[in-house]
Amino acid sequence: MMVELLAQTGLNAIYAASYISLIAVGLVLIFGVMGVINFAHGELYMAGAYAVVALYADLGFPFLVAIAAGLVFVGMLGLAMERALFRPLRDNPLGGLVASIGFLMVLQALAVMGFGVRMEHVPPVTQEVIVFSDKVRLAVPRLYVILAxxxxxxxxxxxxxxxRFGWALRASAQDPEAAALQGISITQTARIAMFIGAGLAGIAGALTAPLVSVNPHMGHSVIVTAFIVIIVGGVGSLEGAVVASVAYAFVHTFVTTFWDGVIADIVGLSLMLVVLIVRPTGLFGTADRA
Amino acid sequence: MLLALPHGLSFSQQEILVFLTINVLLVASYRLLTLTGEWSLGHVVIMGVGAYASALYSKHFGVPVPVSMALGAGTAALIAMFLSYPLFRMKGFYFLIGSFAAGEIIRLLWKRFRDPFGGPKGLKRIEPMPDFDLGIWQFDFFEPVCYYYFALAVVAFCLWLMWRIERSHVGLTFHAVHWQDKLAEAAGVNVRAYRTLAFVIASGFAGLSGALLAHYIGTINPNSFDVEMMVFVLTWAIVGGTTTFYGPILGCIVLTILNEIVLREMGFEQARPLIYGLVLIASILFLPKGLESVVQRLVRPRAEKMEERP
Known part of the structure; x- marks a missing residue:
C-alpha cells in the first residue's frame, strides 16, 4: 500500500516538475539576458492556456495546432513586451519590473473581458490511462507534458x-558590455531570449490547459512557484532552475499528499527563505546581478 | 478644506474617502521604508498584522478599540523586528523576494489556522469604534463622515510624526544609508541597525493603518492583504515618485480618484485593471520620476525667478 502511494505521488511530482521547469527556465532565461524579473510570466502561462481554450475547445482545431499557435502567440507577446517595455527601460531594472506588473494587469483584464472570470472547461485530449498497478496510474495527457x-x-x-545564437545569448547573459564589444547585438539576443522564454511559458500553459482549471487568475500561484524555484536554483542558472523545479515539485507534492496544500505552500516558501538567508546566490548561482 | 470635503460627496464616495485616508497613511509609511533603499513586497501583510492583532485584542480581551489599535500597531512593529533578522541579511532584489516570501508565509498561516485567525473566511464582526458624545457633537462611527474625521486626525498626526522623523538626525541617516552605505558605514553608522529601525517604524505605521481599516469595515480575511493590494501600494509610490514626502501621497490620491471615481462612475467596471495597468506602464515609460517631478517643474521656475531678483 505504502509503496503504491509513494509511487503514485512520485509520478505526480514528475509531472509537476515538468511544467514548473518549463516556466522557471523561461523566467531565468529572460532574467539572465535582460536583467529584469518578469512578473507577468504567470500571465504568459495563462495566455498559452487560453490559446488552447479558444482554438481547441471553442473552435475545434486539433490539439497540436492549438499548442503550436499558443507557442507562437505567447512568443509574440514576449517580443511585444521586449519592444514596448524592456528595451526603453533597459537601464532601469525596477522600472522593468513595475512595467511587467502593469502588463500583468492588462493581460488579466483582457482575459476577463474576453472569456469571463469563470473557469473554462477544456475537454481532455485522450481518456487513456497507463495503468502500472491498481493504485498507480498515469493519465496519458500528463505523459505528454512530461515528454514535451x-x-x-x-x-x-x-x-x-x-x-552560434546560443553562444551569443550566453555571452550577453554573462557580460552584456563585453558581448556588445564583440559585435553581438544586445537587442537581437534580447529578442531571442524573450521569444523563447515567453514561448516556453505559453507552451506550458497550452499543454496543461486540459489538466488544470483555466481562469484569468491562474498565473498567480504559478509565478509564486517559479520565484521559489529560481531563487532556490540560483537566479540566472538554467541548470539550477531545472534541478530546483524537480526538488520543489517532489517536496510540494509529497507534503500535499501527506499533510495538506497550504502547509506545502508554507514549506516551499520557508525553503526559499532559508536558501535566501544561508546562500543568497542559490544552489547553483554564481554572478550577483541584483 | 479637508474638513468640509465629505459634505459634498455621496455616501459611497464618503466611504472611498475613508479608505483613501487610510491608504495615504499606508503609502506614506511605505515611503519611510524605501528611504533606506529597500523595496519590500510584504508591507501590506504587515498592515494586515496590525489589522488582525487589533481586531483580536478587542474581540478576545475586551481591550477598548482605540487602545487595541495602538497595540495592533505595536504588534506589527514587533513582528517586523523579528522578520528583520532574516530579511536584512539580504539586499536589493533578494530583499524584495525575501519580504514577499515572508509576507506570503504570514498570510498562509492566517489561512491555515482557523483558531484564532478564522481561516480563509477571516475575522467577522470586529468591534467598531465606540460612539462618544462631546456635548454638541455626537460621534457615531458607523457614519463614514465621522470615521473620516477620526481617521483624518490620526493620519494627520502620523504624517506629522513621519515628517519629523525624516527631518531628524535619524531620518538624515536613513538617506545616507541609501545613497552612501559604504561611506556611512565607514563613518561609524550601524547601517543594518538603521535599516531595521526604518523597517520597524514603517511597519508600526502600516499596522496602525490596518487597524484603522479593520475597525471600519468590520471584517478582514487573508485576501484583503494579498499581492494585488501590494501592487496597488507599489503603484502609488512609483507613479507618485519617492524622492519627496508628498510624492507617494500624491500618487495615491490621483490614482484612487482615477480608479474609483472616474472609471467606476463612467461604467468601465471590467476594464478598470486594464486601464490601471496601462497607466502604470505609461507612467514608468514617460514619467519615470513620478508625478512629483511635474509638481517640481511647476513650482521650481517660480522659486528660481524669486532668487534671481536682486
Whole structure:
C-alpha cells in the first residue's frame, strides 16, 4: 500500500516538475539576458492556456495546432513586451519590473473581458490511462507534458551550447558590455531570449490547459512557484532552475499528499527563505546581478 | 478644506474617502521604508498584522478599540523586528523576494489556522469604534463622515510624526544609508541597525493603518492583504515618485480618484485593471520620476525667478 502511494505521488511530482521547469527556465532565461524579473510570466502561462481554450475547445482545431499557435502567440507577446517595455527601460531594472506588473494587469483584464472570470472547461485530449498497478496510474495527457518538457529542455540546451545564437545569448547573459564589444547585438539576443522564454511559458500553459482549471487568475500561484524555484536554483542558472523545479515539485507534492496544500505552500516558501538567508546566490548561482 | 470635503460627496464616495485616508497613511509609511533603499513586497501583510492583532485584542480581551489599535500597531512593529533578522541579511532584489516570501508565509498561516485567525473566511464582526458624545457633537462611527474625521486626525498626526522623523538626525541617516552605505558605514553608522529601525517604524505605521481599516469595515480575511493590494501600494509610490514626502501621497490620491471615481462612475467596471495597468506602464515609460517631478517643474521656475531678483 505504502509503496503504491509513494509511487503514485512520485509520478505526480514528475509531472509537476515538468511544467514548473518549463516556466522557471523561461523566467531565468529572460532574467539572465535582460536583467529584469518578469512578473507577468504567470500571465504568459495563462495566455498559452487560453490559446488552447479558444482554438481547441471553442473552435475545434486539433490539439497540436492549438499548442503550436499558443507557442507562437505567447512568443509574440514576449517580443511585444521586449519592444514596448524592456528595451526603453533597459537601464532601469525596477522600472522593468513595475512595467511587467502593469502588463500583468492588462493581460488579466483582457482575459476577463474576453472569456469571463469563470473557469473554462477544456475537454481532455485522450481518456487513456497507463495503468502500472491498481493504485498507480498515469493519465496519458500528463505523459505528454512530461515528454514535451524533456524534448523542449533538451532542445534548448543544445541550442544554447551548440549554436552560434546560443553562444551569443550566453555571452550577453554573462557580460552584456563585453558581448556588445564583440559585435553581438544586445537587442537581437534580447529578442531571442524573450521569444523563447515567453514561448516556453505559453507552451506550458497550452499543454496543461486540459489538466488544470483555466481562469484569468491562474498565473498567480504559478509565478509564486517559479520565484521559489529560481531563487532556490540560483537566479540566472538554467541548470539550477531545472534541478530546483524537480526538488520543489517532489517536496510540494509529497507534503500535499501527506499533510495538506497550504502547509506545502508554507514549506516551499520557508525553503526559499532559508536558501535566501544561508546562500543568497542559490544552489547553483554564481554572478550577483541584483 | 479637508474638513468640509465629505459634505459634498455621496455616501459611497464618503466611504472611498475613508479608505483613501487610510491608504495615504499606508503609502506614506511605505515611503519611510524605501528611504533606506529597500523595496519590500510584504508591507501590506504587515498592515494586515496590525489589522488582525487589533481586531483580536478587542474581540478576545475586551481591550477598548482605540487602545487595541495602538497595540495592533505595536504588534506589527514587533513582528517586523523579528522578520528583520532574516530579511536584512539580504539586499536589493533578494530583499524584495525575501519580504514577499515572508509576507506570503504570514498570510498562509492566517489561512491555515482557523483558531484564532478564522481561516480563509477571516475575522467577522470586529468591534467598531465606540460612539462618544462631546456635548454638541455626537460621534457615531458607523457614519463614514465621522470615521473620516477620526481617521483624518490620526493620519494627520502620523504624517506629522513621519515628517519629523525624516527631518531628524535619524531620518538624515536613513538617506545616507541609501545613497552612501559604504561611506556611512565607514563613518561609524550601524547601517543594518538603521535599516531595521526604518523597517520597524514603517511597519508600526502600516499596522496602525490596518487597524484603522479593520475597525471600519468590520471584517478582514487573508485576501484583503494579498499581492494585488501590494501592487496597488507599489503603484502609488512609483507613479507618485519617492524622492519627496508628498510624492507617494500624491500618487495615491490621483490614482484612487482615477480608479474609483472616474472609471467606476463612467461604467468601465471590467476594464478598470486594464486601464490601471496601462497607466502604470505609461507612467514608468514617460514619467519615470513620478508625478512629483511635474509638481517640481511647476513650482521650481517660480522659486528660481524669486532668487534671481536682486
Amino acid at each position: 518538457a524533456l524534448v523542449l529542455l533538451s532542445a534548448l540546451w543544445l541550442f544554447l551550447k551548440k549554436t
